Amino acid sequence: MFKAIGIAAAFSLAGSAAWAQAPNDAQIAHIAYTAGVVDVAAGKQALEKSHNKAVRGFAEEMVRDHTAVNDQALALVKKLGVTPQDNPTSQGLAKGGADKLRALGELKGAAFDKAYVANEVAYHKTVNGALSATLIPNAKNGELKSLLQTGLKLFQEHQAHAEHLAMTVK
């Protein structure tokens, strides 16, 4: 079964125990950015592998929207003079993403489509949980918080889209 286990584990750590202190803005920005990069990479892989029109449309949307958020995040940290700071949660995300790319890379056709979409559902669910439980409440800077809030609304739309797609991709 293809579930975002690695990623879920990384985020559940982010939710509580891993942070002796709450993550700071530089770490939050890094986590949010990494989460976007992972989904863009997954979308690009889907565009290379999938021939399903609905799946490709979804993947294009993921690449486009997550790239837009990340561009905005980069512009914001630059403006604020903040250097995004690597941390165990980001590392867990990046590793989970890489593992998933490798696993999905071995699948073809409908098996790939089904696994990609299932993972997108799980991944967005996890990221949305982390955004609402950890990243948004701990963000100090107002502009960063508001970008994360818009990001959350966007990713909730993506989750709904992925869930809808999961029912149609057989």
Place this chain on the structure above:
Amino acid sequence: MTSPHLWIAVLAGAALAAAPVCGAAAARPRTAAVYTVTIAAMKFGPTPAAIHVGDTVEWVNNDIFVHSATARDKSFDVELKPKARLRTTFHRAGTYPFACRYHPGMTGTLVVAK
């Protein structure tokens, strides 16, 4: 004139010209209005309350994402790149629920009166 839409008079000629179906039916002359509906932070802003046949809605996308304003009955379907401003003129009265094609949770309704 108390209307906040200062551009109405200026645009009236063009809007009416673009909407010939409205001309004959107009019992009294009224100036076509242009209303703005702004998208920001993954949401459609408020829609105008008193839109009439012949009026125009200008969609303004203030987001960093591509959105669309797509009528459920497909009578309009406007793709809005980030920062885009595009117009829809209403030739028929009715209630038009619409949503974003990409983010279907983004919804709104336009009510067009005769």
